[in-house]
Amino acid sequence: MPEPHAPTPAGDPTGAPAIELVDVVKRFGATTVLDGLSFAVAKGERVALIGPSGSGKTTILRLLMTLEEADGGFLYVDGEPYTHEVRDGRRVPIPEKRRRRVRRRVGMVFQQFNLFPNMTVLGNIIEAPVHALGLAREEAVARADRLLEQVGMADKRDARPTALSGGQQQRVAIARALAMDPEILLLDEVTSALDPELVVDVLEVLRTLAETTDLTMLIVTHEMQFARDVSHRVLMFDRGRIVEEADPETMFTAPTHVRTQAFLKAVLG
Amino acid sequence: MTGGLWSWEQAAAALPPILEGFRVTLVATVVGMVIAAVLGLVIALVRRSAGRWLTVPVGLFVELVRSTPLLVQLVFVYLMLPSVPALVIGCTVLGVHYATYLSEVYRAGIEAVPRGQWEAATALDLPRARVWRAVVLPQAVRNTLPGLGNYAISMFKETPYLFSISVVEMFTAAQQYGAATFDYTEALTMVGLIFLAVSYPTSLLVRRMENRLA
Ligand SMILES: Nc1ncnc2c1ncn2[C@@H]1O[C@H](COP(=O)(O)OP(=O)(O)O)[C@@H](O)[C@H]1O
Ligand SMILES: [Mg+2]
Numbered sequence: 001m002p003e004p005h006a007p008t009p010a011g012d013p014t015g016a017p018a019i020e021l022v023d024v025v026k027r028f029g030a031t032t033v034l035d036g037l038s039f040a041v042a043k044g045e046r047v048a049l050i051g052p053s054g055s056g057k058t059t060i061l062r063l064l065m066t067l068e069e070a071d072g073g074f075l076y077v078d079g080e081p082y083t084h085e086v087r088d089g090r091r092v093p094i095p096e097k098r099r100r101r102v103r104r105r106v107g108m109v110f111q112q113f114n115l116f117p118n119m120t121v122l123g124n125i126i127e128a129p130v131h132a133l134g135l136a137r138e139e140a141v142a143r144a145d146r147l148l149e150q151v152g153m154a155d156k157r158d159a160r161p162t163a164l165s166g167g168q169q170q171r172v173a174i175a176r177a178l179a180m181d182p183e184i185l186l187l188d189e190v191t192s193a194l195d196p197e198l199v200v201d202v203l204e205v206l207r208t209l210a211e212t213t214d215l216t217m218l219i220v221t222h223e224m225q226f227a228r229d230v231s232h233r234v235l236m237f238d239r240g241r242i243v244e245e246a247d248p249e250t251m252f253t254a255p256t257h258v259r260t261q262a263f264l265k266a267v268l269g
Numbered sequence: 270m271t272g273g274l275w276s277w278e279q280a281a282a283a284l285p286p287i288l289e290g291f292r293v294t295l296v297a298t299v300v301g302m303v304i305a306a307v308l309g310l311v312i313a314l315v316r317r318s319a320g321r322w323l324t325v326p327v328g329l330f331v332e333l334v335r336s337t338p339l340l341v342q343l344v345f346v347y348l349m350l351p352s353v354p355a356l357v358i359g360c361t362v363l364g365v366h367y368a369t370y371l372s373e374v375y376r377a378g379i380e381a382v383p384r385g386q387w388e389a390a391t392a393l394d395l396p397r398a399r400v401w402r403a404v405v406l407p408q409a410v411r412n413t414l415p416g417l418g419n420y421a422i423s424m425f426k427e428t429p430y431l432f433s434i435s436v437v438e439m440f441t442a443a444q445q446y447g448a449a450t451f452d453y454t455e456a457l458t459m460v461g462l463i464f465l466a467v468s469y470p471t472s473l474l475v476r477r478m479e480n481r482l483a
Pocket of ligand 1: 028057
């Protein structure tokens, strides 16, 4: 049973935050999804993003993965400008090469898994370590086997993703992201495409990961118990803004904002 | 001497030149299809990723090829390049002609690869070239197999056009045999049957592939 706890971030509190957003603006056509959003995540901190669907949570993760481009503001990873910087008083994009160097520290797990169907489970996991990090194949395979063990998928090493259940695919996707040895892991509703009975295994893998590593994690989830158990801090989003921010205990037992109260009532019943 | 009723002797006599012609037909189809498959992919990739200085001329070339008949293209190139062997011209023109159609098949196949695949590759920081080679193209080519199969059948059936540049493929062989013996019945019937015997099972195979992919 989870006891009242507010675990403290493992990283050093003096250094730059692992992630920082400053005045980030994101529009899709005429819709402004994020309008000057700012927040930071400390090294080793696990932050849960909750809020109604359409509030911009996925967009934040996609910006951090460079799958979307911000229309304004700045993103920093470990204090390094990530997508744009100020030069001669103007906001200019950062060259792709530097962007890639920073991006290498960030990994993401998607709602829809997005495994490569033309490769085996093992192939999916070693692909990027070999071809992006330049690891020797044997080393990548050893790493993959260790990770497959960790996510309980060692026996499916040579299977095709299409032969796996959603829960199994997602565990492979987690292993694939971890194989790049990221400092920051972005999780976008990783269980919401799964049948209910498959959710537990995936969350268990993530719980263990949270307990045994000092990975910085940004977790978008509708699993409130999970958010409560693994996060150091919870941010409640509504229409692209943080309407409330608190430690999990406070957020889930004594939310102050009326939007948070309504949202939690709706999802917790 | 005169045609009309079927004669097994005539059929037997016509068979050797027809089979020799069939060999040429097969060579033209296979070589033409290899050229079309490779060049079609190159065209699709160029039109998708290259700068305007390349996409515009390539686009114009594709339109030109598609807007003119294969027969005209064959004869035109044949007359322009008198020193090149006719079969080489035949295979190349067939290949280039079909490449312009196959490029569309590839384009559709590439677009059918879900966006999530690209995004996962970006999240894993895979180099662009590797994403194409290891992730997108294998899935795209799988999507295009039925289309490639259909165009291969279609090219096979259009090889008689090589008649126009005096390549003796199967149909021309039958024609020549008929002209020499004043009896076309057996020769042309056999050519038709051979086309049927190759095309029909192949199209069944393609349909099975389509069903498997759907
Ligand atoms: N590619 C896109 N094109 C247009 N609108 C988009 C796109 N992606 C997201 N949106 C819009 O942005 C808003 C926020 O979406 P999202 O970040 O996915 O929210 P959440 O993850 O909180 O449900 C929604 O209104 C959504 O419709
Ligand atoms: Mg979302």
